[in-house]
Amino acid sequence: GAVVSQHPSWVICKSGTSVKIECRSLDFQATTMFWYRQFPKQSLMLMATSNEGSKATYEQGVEKDKFLINHASLTLSTLTVTSAHPEDSSFYICSARDASDTQYFGPGTRLTVL
C-alpha cells in the first residue's frame, strides 16, 4: 500500500529554536496533506490542511505564525515549529490523501522542547 514517511522521527531542541518536520508521500502524489498533533494518551487534533501550491488552512486556535506549513510539491509538505517552547512538545503526525480520497498516515515525529 501507499507509504507516507516523516523525518525526523524524533527531535529534541532547546526552547526558542525552530524545528522543521518533513512529510513525504513515497509512491503517490498527494494534492492534500494534513498535520495533526497528538498529546499523550489522547486523540489526534487536526492542526491544518495543506494544499500543494497554496496557503495552508489552519484550524481554529492554531497559530499560523507559529506552525508554518509549506506544501512545495505533490509529495512533500513541511511543518516548522518556530520559537519552540516546552508546551509545544508533542507527537506530530501528517497524513496524505491520494486520488481515491484515502488518507495514509505517517509514523509521527516526537518533539521534545527543553
Add this chain to the structure above:
Amino acid sequence: GNSVTQMEGPVTLSEEAFLTINCTYTATGYPSLFWYVQYPGEGLQLLLKATKADDKGSNKGFEATYRKETTSFHLEKGSVQVSDSAVYFCALSEGTGGFKTIFGAGTRLFVKA
C-alpha cells in the same frame, strides 16, 4: 460541527473474548466512517471503512456497520488475540468539510493471554 464519540478505555479482555467498541457520530451531511488502529510505537493504520449507510467494513476479523438511523459505527471482533492490543480510533470524513478527518478520543485495548 462534526464530532465523534467513542467509549472510554482501557478495555481489558482475555484472549478469544468478543470485542465491541462503541462509536457514535454527529455530522451535517453524509460522512464516510473509519476505524484506525495504532499499535504501540507505530503510526495510525486504516483498519476498515464504510462510505454509506448500511455498508459493512471488515478487515482482519474486525467488522463495523454504518448505521445511519442510530448514527453509529461500532467495532466488533468475535475472538480477540493478544496481537490486537492497540489503541483504536473511530473517525469520520465529510466532503463538505474538505475531507478533513475528525477523530474520536481513542480506546485502548489490552488483550491478556
